[in-house]
Amino acid sequence: MSLRRAPGFWLLLAVTLAIGLLPIVTGNPMVRETLYTIYLAIALAGSLNIILGYTGYISFGHVVFFGLGGYVGLYLISSFNTSIWLAILAGGVAAGLLAFLLGSAILRLRGAYFALATIGINEAMRAFVNNFPPFGGPTGISLHFSVYQPYGGATQALWLDYGILVALTLASILLSYLVKSSKFGLGLMAIREDEDAAEVMGIHTTQSKTWAYLLSAIIPGMLGVLYYFKNSSIEPSDAFNLASSIELLVMVMLGGSGTVLGPVIGAAGYEILRGYLLLSRLFRDIQLTVSGLLLLLVVLFIPQGAVGWLTRRYPRLRQVII
């Protein structure tokens, strides 16, 4: 399943790019904003899938990388006036470092214990940042409006921000595919299926898991910088919000964990649905309940997610859908 002969993958990449460029071509900021939340979700869900879908480790508090990246990026921009590019890089590195340091410790835990440990880390990070003066403590960091000047004012800056996001989303899909079709990916999936058997087969489980966790953290770290640069301010309760982390799990589950296409469909479908429920007059007040109900139906009747259901229902599709 090398890169050249994977039609499903190139198709997915092409479609994501095409839709992503739509607002840039039409220049319509409203479409851009709607697509912004969707592409952010796709990139985050795609990254989470590497540790959740491929390796079978339920990272509950995955938002901690998004929040930390955001904080590091904004700290650099607000204090040292660095360029957005350097800040994004720093955000990614910080998240990667955290994943690496934590990984070797908590990856020894399995199943529910690992999930709880990630919750613990997210809450500990939120409480820590709340008391950490350089990150602005409870008031967080807010950027002066002039920070957009070097990029040609706010409007240009937001378009640039969006452009980078589309690029990062494509990168996350590429990374997801490369990992899945590589030997490293095969090792991860073996760990997911039966970690002890994988070890006996010769897979260095701790190292592979730590690498998977690291890979699943870098892009969220970068996305954090993008998102909070656009918002021009960041607060602890906002950056380490457990609810949005659980939403990521829902997206991967909805789409089909352990596949490349799954998180993309899951994230897009979930965000469109939530967006619609929020704006529609009919569901507006009970949109939380309706989303909950739909999630329950999916968990009960289509646990393997949309992609899983499709490949089970039509096995021939398995070659095309990745």
Added chain:
Amino acid sequence: MQYLVDGLLIGCVYGLAAMGMTLIWGVMDVINLAHGIMITLGSFGVYLLATSLGMNPYLALIIAGAVGLLAGMGIYKIAIQKVLDTSHLSTLLATFSVNMILLGLATQAFSTNPRSLDIDLGSITIGSVTVQVTRLLAALVSVLIAAGLTLFLKRTTPGKYIRAITDNRAAAELVGIPSQRMLAFSFGLGTLLAVMAGGLIATFFPFTVLSGDAYQLKSFVIVVLGGLGNPIGALLGGLVLGVLEGILPAFMSTSWVPVIEFVLFVVILLFKPTGLFGVKK
């Protein structure tokens, strides 16, 4: 000294809240993400019974508990039973969807403005320690319920069934224990404990639809502290957390306390997953 007593009292109630979670987790290896909203609904249940029917809150507690038991069994049948043996992810998301549904309905019904049960039973002063009667009562009731639960698990046949299932569900089924019914019952029991804890909390704290989440996080910490699936462990874990929250502020600024709490939580998970008081794998 005052710090210690405050910590112990609130610790009992935290323990009770966590007991529901540890029971469900121990028996069916499911982390109940709807635990927080159940605690909140417990508070609202007692609040409504007390204000609209003028019922004594502690009596309302029992009714709320009974309703909680039935509701819990219902939720188990609808949402949990089907995904019980599938992946952790499915059970986690199943309980999370229940949380979303209940939270959506509760926000719709009660909106998010805070309510408080104005029960003023005054306070007693023993030596240098002044203690609120409502808190004392809440702590006593928590300990009573904990004892009741332990007796129930040890002495009664359904209690033994539940413990058998906790150890090894397959084996329990082999010897003819109606596991599905017992699982539904234990999920109901877990809900009952959560609802009662919520009711007790309502007697001395104001609460809103959203206050459940904070208690859910605390319950996670306590369950791990006390040892998975061990009700008495949960109570002791609750006491430890309560004392910690009481003592720590004396040594550092209060906003550092959550940092210590969660770091401790991760450390215990790493090095002593069976918790301080052990039991279960």
Added chain:
Amino acid sequence: MNVLQVSGVTKKFGGLKALTNVTFDMPEGQVLGVIGPNGAGKTTLFNVINGIFHPEEGRIVFREQDVTGMRPDRLARLGLARTHQIVRPLNELTVRENVMAGACFGREDHGLKAAGAIADEVLEFVGLADHSRQLASSLNIAEKKRLEMARALAARPYLLLRDEVLAGLDLAEIAIMITAIRQIRARGVSIIIIEHVMQAIMQVSDRLIVLDYGQQIAEGKPEDGMQDSRVIEAYLGNPELAKKLMGSELDDGAA
């Protein structure tokens, strides 16, 4: 050169002595049978050899390298492969992917393409070629056992540990398996086998070790090993019953 040297290995779980002072050498290319009643410590011996358990005393030398206490994955990469008593297939992966995993992470550390070729070849060898696109979970127990063996073989091991691969198979399948073992041996792979199917292990093993309560009570050629009274007693319990049965059994001449 000895492919494996186990000397004075003792393994304790709390008070229980699972293995006491087990010592044997294994020349290259040999098939060693390990027999003994249930709970004698056979699988524990395997778990000690392949690094899952670390012995309290004694040393394990694998191809002149002291590997005592080494992690299972490093041992696997040195060329030691193993099948499990209770099959552990990678359920959500296809049969081919299962075997490819063995090839990828075994001794020769192949890339995906090469591993794919090896997988096809090995699947052919164990007769699972037509199932290669199916999910491992869709196989029956006998096929899963063969899958385990294929996965271990794909790793191109020097030493193969087989834990009760024949259990639960019918006579025809056992015959196939025996020829397979002979062919593997012909390729120069040394094998240690744990089996309860006596006639199979008799035909295939060059040497036998008998374990009882973690102690090595007999060692030697398959034929003379069986006569040793302690071996019979270990299997059949009290000596008198053994004698009575021994008497009647010998007359019938059943092996």
Added chain:
Amino acid sequence: MRPKPLLRRVVILLIILSLAACSRPGEEQQALPENELRAVIGFTVSKTGSLNVESTRQTNGLELWIKQINEAGGIKLKDGRVVKFEAKFYDDESQKDRVQQLYTRLAIKDNAAFLVSPYSSGLADAAAVVAEQYSKIMITTGAASDSTYQRGFSMVYQVYSPASRYLTGAVDLLKAGDPAARRIAIIHENDKFSTDVANAVKAYAVDLGYEVVFFEGYDTGTSDFAPFINKIESSSPDAILGGGHFQDGTTFAKQLYEKQVAVKMVALLVAPPEDSFVEIGDAAQGIIGPSQWEPQVNFTAEGAAKQNLSYFGPSSAEFIAGYQALFQEAPTYHAAGGYAAGLILQQAIESTGSLDTVQIKAALDQMNIMTFFGHILFDTHPDSHGLQVGHSMVYIQWQGDPSLSLEKEVIWPLEGATAELVYPLR
């Protein structure tokens, strides 16, 4: 197993149906008489999430203004056309994630003429970026923190007194009430607004020679303040200033009373001005709270004239009557803030006779009027543009016999006071 696949097909159908339904959210357009213009005022409200209460009241205030202005026939513009107003709002779930998406939608798709900020400073910051970018004027109400106006925005105007002037009046109150008092304890919820207030009042108190014996934050959502109160008690302060939002404020006040802490003055943010604060019974006695506006305070045309300011808009009594009629409850300062936001826009449009953003912006820059809400004057200095410098806080205290009924009395500023400060509080 016949039924299972059928059930599954139904579920899939349901999801596809709801996805498809979202492609055409119908927008109905009313017909408009020819010379009438309809200007949209866009904002988000927290229908769900923690800010639901205050945010809904703020929306009520704004909707009252829109209803009244439309019934009065709208505003006549210079070019003879008459403009009426329409509110357009979405639920921001008290979370920042969707604020920018929703405000972009308001600015572009709904073509809002003017924007009003969501409730709370954090969300207002995110919305301000969008307002500035599409150069739409945004009136912020319910967003008190100063930092929003030190970030180079030019289109954002603040109705509320900023956080930095929230509790300074309480220190003046203490100085007037008990010149001997020296020791102040300052507490704050760990969030943007409360921390801004705490830092500002600490600097102000230290300047006046007070000793700040305790200065600490507590985690948002704290419900057990016992350990916190024990620590405050050990620093034996004369007065406790600070707080956070409504829920923690009430909880803190209740537990402070339960633990019978000997303190002479307590001033808490946000909670005391709320009528439901009295639900905590005796614990509410003597508690002081800063408020942006109170029904009892009446700024009058005469008072305005004395400070040579022109008075604009309805009197307090008229506003209260209008609000009571529409919502059957007494207005709080959130509602007054929402109404005042509308009033400010009305004055700017009437004085310029146009909806043109540049002219409205100019009108706002030199606006200096007295309204029922208080004095409105915007700072135009570039690095604090739009900060409200005219409006001053009003301080209330719950006074009376707790067993009978506690009344909310205005005790500061003296010219608007309806009762004397009760000191010490019990």
